[in-house]
Amino acid sequence: MGTRETPQANAAGSDDPLLAVENLTTVFNTDKETIHAVDGVSFDVREGETVGVVGESGSGKSVTARSILGLVERPGVIESGSIRFRGDELTGDNWDRYRGDISIVFQDPINSMNPVYTVGNQIREALRIHQGLRGQDAREEAIRLLEEVGIPDARRRVGEYPHQFSGGMRQRAVIAMALACDPDLLVCDEPTTALDVTIQAQILELLDELQREEDLAILFITHDMGVIEDTADRVNVMYAGEVVERAPVDQLFDSPAHPYTRGLLASIPGQTAESDRLPTIGGEVPTPTAEPTDCRFADRCPEAFDACEQVHPDHVRIGSDHTAACLLHEDRYDRQLSASGAGDDTPAGDAAVDGGGQR
Ligand SMILES: Nc1ncnc2c1ncn2[C@@H]1O[C@H](COP(=O)(O)OP(=O)(O)OP(=O)(O)O)[C@@H](O)[C@H]1O
Ligand code: NI
Numbered sequence: 001m002g003t004r005e006t007p008q009a010n011a012a013g014s015d016d017p018l019l020a021v022e023n024l025t026t027v028f029n030t031d032k033e034t035i036h037a038v039d040g041v042s043f044d045v046r047e048g049e050t051v052g053v054v055g056e057s058g059s060g061k062s063v064t065a066r067s068i069l070g071l072v073e074r075p076g077v078i079e080s081g082s083i084r085f086r087g088d089e090l091t092g093d094n095w096d097r098y099r100g101d102i103s104i105v106f107q108d109p110i111n112s113m114n115p116v117y118t119v120g121n122q123i124r125e126a127l128r129i130h131q132g133l134r135g136q137d138a139r140e141e142a143i144r145l146l147e148e149v150g151i152p153d154a155r156r157r158v159g160e161y162p163h164q165f166s167g168g169m170r171q172r173a174v175i176a177m178a179l180a181c182d183p184d185l186l187v188c189d190e191p192t193t194a195l196d197v198t199i200q201a202q203i204l205e206l207l208d209e210l211q212r213e214e215d216l217a218i219l220f221i222t223h224d225m226g227v228i229e230d231t232a233d234r235v236n237v238m239y240a241g242e243v244v245e246r247a248p249v250d251q252l253f254d255s256p257a258h259p260y261t262r263g264l265l266a267s268i269p270g271q272t273a274e275s276d277r278l279p280t281i282g283g284e285v286p287t288p289t290a291e292p293t294d295c296r297f298a299d300r301c302p303e304a305f306d307a308c309e310q311v312h313p314d315h316v317r318i319g320s321d322h323t324a325a326c327l328l329h330e331d332r333y334d335r336q337l338s339a340s341g342a343g344d345d346t347p348a349g350d351a352a353v354d355g356g357g358q359r
Contacts, residue, residue, distance in 0.1 A: 016087035017044035018217050019068065019102075019185055024081035026060075026067045036288040037063040037076070039241035045185060050211065050218040052232030052249070054225060054264065058285040059238040061221045065189045068219070069104050070095030085185075100130035100181035107190035109170035112177075113162040119146070119173045120158035126180035145176040148213075150206055168199035172206065179214070186210075189221045204230055225268045229253060234321070237261050240296040241288040246315075247322035257324035259303045295327065303328060 026038040038060045045051045053061050066072050068083055070090065083090045085098050106112050113122060123142040127133040133141055139158070146154035149172040162170055171191060178186060188207065192200035204227065211218055220231050228235055228249065235252045237245040237260065245258040256262045263281035283300045295301070298308040307327050315323040 016084065017046045018086060019045040019219070020082070020084040020087075021064075021068065022082045022084075024064065024067055024083060025079045026063050026072055026076060027079045028076045030075060033289045036241050036290075038067060039288055039292075040081070041236075041238070041241070041243050043236045043243060043246065045217050045219055047184070047217055048211070048215050049233045050220055050231050052228045052235040053219065053221045053238055054223065054228050054235060055238035056223055056264075056281075056285050058240075058287065060241040060288075061223075061238055062189055064238070065104060065187050065219070065221055068187060069102060071104075101183055102185045102187060103178035103181050103183035104187040104189065105171075105174055105178050105191045107193045109167065109174045109194070110162065112174045113170065115162055118159050118161055119165065120160075123158075123173075123177050123180050126177050130181040142176075142180075145179055146173065148179070148210070149173070149176045150202075151176070167195055168202060171195060171199075171203055175203075175206065175210070179210070183216065185217045185219065187219045187221070190223070191220075192227065193222070193224075200227075207231070225264050229268075237264065240285050242292075242296065242325065243315075244297065244326070245322075245324040247318070251319060251322045255319075255322075257318045257322070257329060258297075258326045259301045259328070260297050261324075263302075295325075 021044065022042045024038055024041045025036065028035040028037055041060070041064060043051065043053075053064060055061055063072065063076070066076075067078055068090075072078060078091055081091070085101065088094060088097070090098065113119070117125075120139065120142045123145060124133075124138040127138045127141055131141075143154045143158050146158055151157055151169055151172050157165075157169075162173070165173055171194075175191075186207075191207070192203050195203060207218065207220075208231070210216055218231075220228070222228060222231075232249045234248050235246065236243045237252070237258065239260050245252070245256070245261045247257075252261065253265065256265055260281070267281070281300055286296060286299075288296060292312045294310060295304070295308045295313050298304045301308065305327070307330075311327060313325040313327050315325045316329050318324050318329065
């Protein structure tokens, strides 16, 4: 989806990104263990752009999304880190202030709507809460929103119940509900996963249009690299609670630096002939329960070597705006270390570790 050339300064006149997540750690304290579902994640979203978060099931994408919206429920808790919206810290109790500015669209449109109220009622309720609209004004605006998301015959359908909508139409209605808050940031958590491919493409097209028309920033969560390619401007690849690579979408596809990213790319249908396709990465995402002392991907990594079991990799700079947390790029760490040493003439900045929210 389109990015603006220049990230716009926000109302406060500063250069803060719209959303800045720094070192976010969200844990679930169960009887047995502490699950680090999100473990030191950092990324930002600028106005009007689409930032992707991609990773397999269990990598912590949804917990990241819920953390941003203040929707983590017990036994989950945001343990540390910062989430700033327009420069204001949200963690603590500040979510209500921005409740309408950040909206979320979930995967499953049927559970996102209340079956006992008409679609129109639900949109009008959101309009009342977030924009103070009532009566005929709210009704007209609900119809306009349904038209905007491409629901034909909106004036009639506004009075129908969710079960009278097909899956694709229901997801459009859910998006209309999310837009009723007039958000600046739309968090989409696998919004098309439950839909068939044709409908999926239509919903992605709709989001793209809305982004241009409404100047929305989108945080797009998916396990599907193909969808990432179609939607994202910049991408964060998540594995076992951590961001392991981040890059502009072209760079990620042209020169993926982390073996995990390469594995995800190799599994895109259509990217390679069915017969040539690499088997998807064997095994599954481990549940991150302890502080990592190794690379969490090491035991599934086709390129792992001894040190991968002993060192937790920091992010290292691969290119402009491109970092990866992998010891394969160890030479860059060495250069970075010597660059910071006194009297060394290695050019600084060549491989500066950006922190990346990693230890
Ligand atoms: N309520 C909970 N209690 C305990 N652990 C949880 C809870 N919710 C999530 N987790 C754990 O947090 C980790 C990340 O889960 P999350 O739902 O964010 O993954 P995901 O990347 O969104 O996966 P998917 O693609 O399946 O949606 C998992 O290990 C999961 O078991
Ligand atoms: Ni999820």
